Amino acid sequence: MTTTIEPEAPPRAAIVAQGVARSFGDVRAVDNATLTVQAGSVTALIGPNGCGKTTLMLMLAGLLRPNEGTISVGGNDPRTDAAAVRGSIGWMPDQLGSWDNLTCLQTLTLIGQAYRIPKAESRARGDALLARVHLEEFAQRPARVLSRGQKQRLSLARALMHDPEVLLLDEPANGLDPRSRIELRDLVRELAAEGRAVLISSHVLAELDEMVDDAIFMSKGRTLGDEASAMVAEAKTKYRIDALDRDLLISTLRGSSVPVEETPTGVVVRIDGDTNAAEALAWLVSKGVRVHRFGPVGSALEQTYMAMNEERR
Template sequence: MTITEEAPPVTEAIMARGVARSFGAVRAVEDATLLVPRGKVTALIGPNGSGKTTLMLMLAGLLRPHEGDIRVAGSDPRTDAAAVRAAIGWMPDQLGSWDNLTCLQTLTLMGEAYRIPRATARDRGRALLDQVHLSEFADRPARVLSRGQKQRLSLARALVHDPQVLLLDEPANGLDPRSRVELRVLVRQFAAEGRAVLVSSHVLAELDEMVDEAVFMSKGRTLGEQADAMVADARLKYRIDAIDPAVLQAALAAGGVDFEPTETGAITRIADARNAAQALDWLVRQGVEVHRFGPVGSALEQTYMAMNEERR
């Protein structure tokens, strides 16, 4: 009797290895590797000109890589572009819209392009406009929308065929604070539904609350373990401010705690929430009047600023 072992389920909705793309003499993407699992939100982070949008265009099947391998929902965009486009929802950094079409007509037309029956596409379009808070614009032309409203229409358009992979390029551009919060909630909801989400954004503080994983790019390359280690270290940093910083710093020094002094207190590393609670309790028992105690800030932002990034 022969026992055949079942292959483990594939959890990565997007896989790219050693991907490169040139435009003439310009090497836009040099060596990009990333995995985007299902049910997770992954950030793609880097400065302008680092290759993020070019990489996303290749993942979406809109540009062909010159080197490397890409799989999206198990398909290769170079040989099975139709399958890839059916699996992904693509939200570019700027919405290319038909200004004379209404918002509902835009979504209905996109649904029909995915071979969804017109009546079903219209129903789906109305539901999506409600989801992104554009119901009042259903019968108004896209040209009347503000920049932020066009971003929300672009998100709805990416969702019209219920894709399992979402590529969101700078989705928060032009959004007001309330809309950014709503976007964050929606993106987390998409992941909870089992979708894979790859999001590129410069709003790093907000990404910290939105994403599960992050991939950093610099000069066309993904940085891998180097950036992972920097993010992990940044997440350990705590800021402690005291009424009398000198008393705080003396207590830390006497306790053998490594710290970086600041004008208002100190920055130190704390392993986890339990250790943080114990550290705060210890400081209070030492007579230190602590008025601020918590993580330094966005780990992604700290990592980005610490990297020796190019400016283009």
Template sequence: MTTATLAPAAITAAGVTRSFGDVKAVSDATLTVPQGSVTALIGPNGCGKTTLMLMLAGLLRSDGGSISVAGLDPVHDSAGVRNAIGWMPDQLGSWDNLTCLQTLTLMGRAYGERKEFARQRGLGLLQLVHLSEFADRPARVLSRGQKQRLSLARALVHDPQVLLLDEPANGLDPRSRIELRQLVRELAAGGKTVLVSSHVLSELDEMVDGAIFMSKGRTLGDEAQAMVAEARGRFRVTALNPDRLTEVLRAWDYAFDEVDGGVTLQISNREHGSQVLTALVKADVQVDSFGSAGSALEQTYLAMNEERR
């Protein structure tokens, strides 16, 4: 996972708040999402992720703070923001009696597209999300995962600059999840900005350029990014002669933690990792595996929740 820091911001929020009666769903959300990037929005259930995304989409008015999406303010130009974004909610609200193609054609028409153009655009999108065989079948026959794919196609109908995806992998089978990752990366490579909320953190690691963490209605800033950086540098090493592995590390005075079948240690960058691996082999350590200790986002999320408790 790399972070794109030089691109201009497509989404910004500063000090955003939103309450529902006595419940403060979002108490202080501040974030920046670079243009042409894929950014994860991560946090436990009830932390305010969906409320924040609804405000970014112009579907819910904030109580305070400022928001800019594609250079537009959702409060003062909600129509402009809705034209600039593609919104994929957690659950697709569909017209069960309309076919998949009719659904996409209708959405295209709602955005001002000519009927034949909207129809051809819909056919292309159904092919993109592997639903071509369902073009003339009603939405009610779709499975949960197929409805998710139709929802993604619907979000792309008007070729938006920004995509807001709320739990897009829900209900998808493994192949569809892989295809979703590939498609999201292709969309970003084409210049679209993607903000994606998901609990499938190991898959997000392979998809995103950066991450924003939320807890109790607040976005976590530099402390969360430092935790991600530390987790990304945590490597797990196993050896066919584990006693020799720990002996060598102790002789080097190299800090490590023993885990089942090996050790974990901190690696600062790829060059450092290559040097450590080479040195271990030269020291007669029969290295069996040498790589990341796991998902950096997952490790950060678990550490964040420990602090929350």
């Protein structure tokens, strides 16, 4: 019997924006922005305050109309089929507008009913989501008692109530304590593994490195595209190596014509890829260099952001 192995389906673009622009009077908030977010992936939207990130996300959510360009979300155009787009998107704004006198469960139940989900099902979904974001103890308590970080978690649960295929998360880590940020990172990865497309705007760049599959940088309303991708790729090649005998480390590397940037405790070198990194470490150890620190210099996204010196706010 012959078994036919079907080729894997190519990734499906859940969000596509081409040449999108939006002005407010004389202010060009977004100018020729282009991006693609694949289903089952997490993409970061990164840039300084005022660069147009939130305006772009509002257009993707169908809450603002672009002056120029095209947008497709789940295969639908928010300008011509806004209802379909809203049904496919879970929107988590930077700040949650809540009904302070409603309990957390009542809030989620009401949101579910707004999406025409029967009340009993909405309540069951609300209970499950409160547990998922670790707010089950607040199910019967009014939203006004929640801290800033807890309101952020309630906002995420609210965005998930109608089981959307696309998530737009605007600064979801604001107000979260360290444990909650780790839990958010794990939850976002789980949501992508379920097949959702996640676009996340955040200034917590070191944590985004472990969360995202791709990153889109914005500056002065424009997405930077290949320019920023090349900067991220270059940043990922920078490795910091520290050894107990710094002089031996430097002489060993230079003796093999390896370009090095000296630091007070060791060197920074460029290594392309995990395989080459593993081989470089093994080679150093074989030469008698007692390495006590070996790894990437830091967040590749953070390094790229800092290199974007055309805009400082």
